[in-house]
Amino acid sequence: MKSFELISQDKNSSARLGILKTAHGEVQTPAFMPVGTAGTVKGITPAQLREVGAQIVLANTYHLMLRPGIEVIEKIGGLHKFMAWDEPILTDSGGFQVFSLSPLTKINDDGVEFASHIDGAKLYMDAEGVTQFQNRLDCDIAMCFDQCPPFGCLPNELKDAVDRTIRWAKRCKDAHKNSQQMLFAIVQGGIDALMRRQCSLELINMDFDGYAIGGLAIGEGHENMIKTIGLTAPLLPPDKPRYLMGVGMPADIIAAVMAGIDMFDCVLPTRNGRNAYAFTMDGPLHMRNNGHITDAATIERNCDCYACQNFSRSAIRHFFNVGEMMGPILTTIHNLRFYQRLMSEIRTRIENGTFAQWANAQILKMLSLNEPGN
Amino acid sequence: MKSFELISQDKNSSARLGILKTAHGEVQTPAFMPVGTAGTVKGITPAQLREVGAQIVLANTYHLMLRPGIEVIEKIGGLHKFMAWDEPILTDSGGFQVFSLSPLTKINDDGVEFASHIDGAKLYMDAEGVTQFQNRLDCDIAMCFDQCPPFGCLPNELKDAVDRTIRWAKRCKDAHKNSQQMLFAIVQGGIDALMRRQCSLELINMDFDGYAIGGLAIGEGHENMIKTIGLTAPLLPPDKPRYLMGVGMPADIIAAVMAGIDMFDCVLPTRNGRNAYAFTMDGPLHMRNNGHITDAATIERNCDCYACQNFSRSAIRHFFNVGEMMGPILTTIHNLRFYQRLMSEIRTRIENGTFAQWANAQILKMLSLNEPGN
Numbered sequence: 001m002k003s004f005e006l007i008s009q010d011k012n013s014s015a016r017l018g019i020l021k022t023a024h025g026e027v028q029t030p031a032f033m034p035v036g037t038a039g040t041v042k043g044i045t046p047a048q049l050r051e052v053g054a055q056i057v058l059a060n061t062y063h064l065m066l067r068p069g070i071e072v073i074e075k076i077g078g079l080h081k082f083m084a085w086d087e088p089i090l091t092d093s094g095g096f097q098v099f100s101l102s103p104l105t106k107i108n109d110d111g112v113e114f115a116s117h118i119d120g121a122k123l124y125m126d127a128e129g130v131t132q133f134q135n136r137l138d139c140d141i142a143m144c145f146d147q148c149p150p151f152g153c154l155p156n157e158l159k160d161a162v163d164r165t166i167r168w169a170k171r172c173k174d175a176h177k178n179s180q181q182m183l184f185a186i187v188q189g190g191i192d193a194l195m196r197r198q199c200s201l202e203l204i205n206m207d208f209d210g211y212a213i214g215g216l217a218i219g220e221g222h223e224n225m226i227k228t229i230g231l232t233a234p235l236l237p238p239d240k241p242r243y244l245m246g247v248g249m250p251a252d253i254i255a256a257v258m259a260g261i262d263m264f265d266c267v268l269p270t271r272n273g274r275n276a277y278a279f280t281m282d283g284p285l286h287m288r289n290n291g292h293i294t295d296a297a298t299i300e301r302n303c304d305c306y307a308c309q310n311f312s313r314s315a316i317r318h319f320f321n322v323g324e325m326m327g328p329i330l331t332t333i334h335n336l337r338f339y340q341r342l343m344s345e346i347r348t349r350i351e352n353g354t355f356a357q358w359a360n361a362q363i364l365k366m367l368s369l370n371e372p373g374n
Numbered sequence: 375m376k377s378f379e380l381i382s383q384d385k386n387s388s389a390r391l392g393i394l395k396t397a398h399g400e401v402q403t404p405a406f407m408p409v410g411t412a413g414t415v416k417g418i419t420p421a422q423l424r425e426v427g428a429q430i431v432l433a434n435t436y437h438l439m440l441r442p443g444i445e446v447i448e449k450i451g452g453l454h455k456f457m458a459w460d461e462p463i464l465t466d467s468g469g470f471q472v473f474s475l476s477p478l479t480k481i482n483d484d485g486v487e488f489a490s491h492i493d494g495a496k497l498y499m500d501a502e503g504v505t506q507f508q509n510r511l512d513c514d515i516a517m518c519f520d521q522c523p524p525f526g527c528l529p530n531e532l533k534d535a536v537d538r539t540i541r542w543a544k545r546c547k548d549a550h551k552n553s554q555q556m557l558f559a560i561v562q563g564g565i566d567a568l569m570r571r572q573c574s575l576e577l578i579n580m581d582f583d584g585y586a587i588g589g590l591a592i593g594e595g596h597e598n599m600i601k602t603i604g605l606t607a608p609l610l611p612p613d614k615p616r617y618l619m620g621v622g623m624p625a626d627i628i629a630a631v632m633a634g635i636d637m638f639d640c641v642l643p644t645r646n647g648r649n650a651y652a653f654t655m656d657g658p659l660h661m662r663n664n665g666h667i668t669d670a671a672t673i674e675r676n677c678d679c680y681a682c683q684n685f686s687r688s689a690i691r692h693f694f695n696v697g698e699m700m701g702p703i704l705t706t707i708h709n710l711r712f713y714q715r716l717m718s719e720i721r722t723r724i725e726n727g728t729f730a731q732w733a734n735a736q737i738l739k740m741l742s743l744n745e746p747g748n
Contacts (some may be wrong), residue, residue, distance in 0.1 A: 038693075038694060038696045039689065039693075040698050040699075040700040042698060042699055042700075043699040043700070043703070044703075045422075045504075045680065045700070045703065046684065047560065047680065048419075054459075063696075067695060067696050068667065068688070068691075068692040072667060072668055072692070075668045075670070075688075076670050076688050076689065077666070077670070081686075082686070082688070082689050084684035084685050084689070084690075117664065129539055135376075166720050224519065243487075244621060256492050286543050293446060294446055294449045294450070296449070296450050296451070306419065306421065310420065310458035311458050312450050312455075312456070312492070314442065314446060314449075314450050314456070315413065315450065315456050315457070315458070317415065317442075318441065318442040318446070318456075319413075319414060319440060321442070322412045322437075324412055324413075324416060325414075325416055325417040325699060325703075326414040326416075326417070326419070328699075329417070329419065329699075330419075343537070348381075
């Protein structure tokens, strides 16, 4: 049941078309996963999430471990039941969060001691514990516990993190006991080609269900990110799904698909939506802008989302202006649909052979439009 | 097109079954109108509002006048288009808000000078202006501009408010120029029988499309409220809809239906929903309560709302606990559905002759359960 089928390979780029088969259904790749950190995509019901076209969502082991606790979700019948989402779920291992959110971390080869970012409680995570947590959450794809070193760290710190990530991946694989669940390894190594190569080869030798590229979109910039993806993706086995973690802006996603990435997650469509930033193919709109006060147009022409089918920019601006939840909700719905439309267009263009040329033009256009216009 | 059809009259109480026909469709009465003060029922899309069974919503002239302004909504094509709600809308005139929200009001027979509760800007409302605003919003039911005196005011203040409410109603009727729109008068008079009688008779002589009872649920308590409704409703013409403004708790609604009321609006299902208070026929639940941490049950057994069809109390408690919008959204959906199920049961029981006995038992039960149990 759990497998990855590579359907086709673009002739003019490294882009791939595939189907990821999980215990809760199939995902067409390249795919974008909306982020439901605490068991809910912020402001959006599962019914609305299905309506925007999402086929898989991401949730976070770190956050769910802190609140409500793994045992609570297990008692309710697993994460799918708890979230009321019967389709595929990927859980992040918490490796990224434990380093980015916790004020006090003490790391050694065994695991990580850290303080909860909620109440300062002393907690501990290690490869076995995180794997067991994800087994119990019963998500479709579990991620290995990894160490994500900060951008710009010293070479020996980077090497230590890579070595630890490799050792922990082995321990995760040994601890993994859920036969319905896929386990993906995470390639670290910053923007260092040699580190990325070493990490990839070691992880591939352990034979995981899929491979993620972690440690990007943490301050290195579009150029460095794309170069690192370009050198790492070809190292990964072509018959396994490739997941670029935490990325990104539409231009980043298109460029990464060109380099052979199959899966993405990012908080941008939801977080930006709550902050009144709406994505469109003609560049972003800031929905609080006074220019929208009497604007009867929808957020984006030809968009088939619920917001664009029903509401004017004027109404959405008003909802933000008076602090009504409907502003964030409608803009989140639009942004999530925008990302799904983008992935759908990418898949169609890979299929009909028009991807590469379109992608280059789109990336240039989008990078020139990355500031809100009005 | 605009009319009220009285379908049947309960044999054992003053309860009535009717159909209110508006330019945007029919409303089965007794009916409950969710409150969409600023052009949105807080947290709920129009699609979700339809799904909970709402047939009509209330919006507020006062709030819409301040933000985004009547001319904005007019430019977008009227309130239905602005709100994306193609079914009946009633707008409150703002009489209640101008007295309850504005820090500085100077009232005379012409109208009211007041300060915006948003930014302190000096504003003015009068009978003609408020009527024209509602004409331009193009809602289905407009309310006359009235003066709502505070509970416990002096007899001469009460009489002044009643006299003014009557004079303003006449001016509203003269100013009303939207032939598709119904205009309802508002009966004031506090809990004083003579004042209610005088106000009712004068307004009836002017022949409005419907009659509202205003100035209740402002601190007089259930007993005084029900007595005042009991003496006022029979004064109103049986062939016109009767609307009790701003009420209320389920027990209040059932008692008011017994006294012959056809329409209700109240912020309780939405406001309480946002505050984690869920209505059930067995009494309210507080969704933040630790008792729900591992509770796999839904909010209410046998409830057909989206929240109860999909989510455990455990998940909803978790969403409130971590500050996710999904807590308020799901509890609001449940509460709105609870109110619509209540109205549906009331209508069915009036139809099959079992209303009065059920109503008395329910009121006693609900009044004994009005504190959150767990």
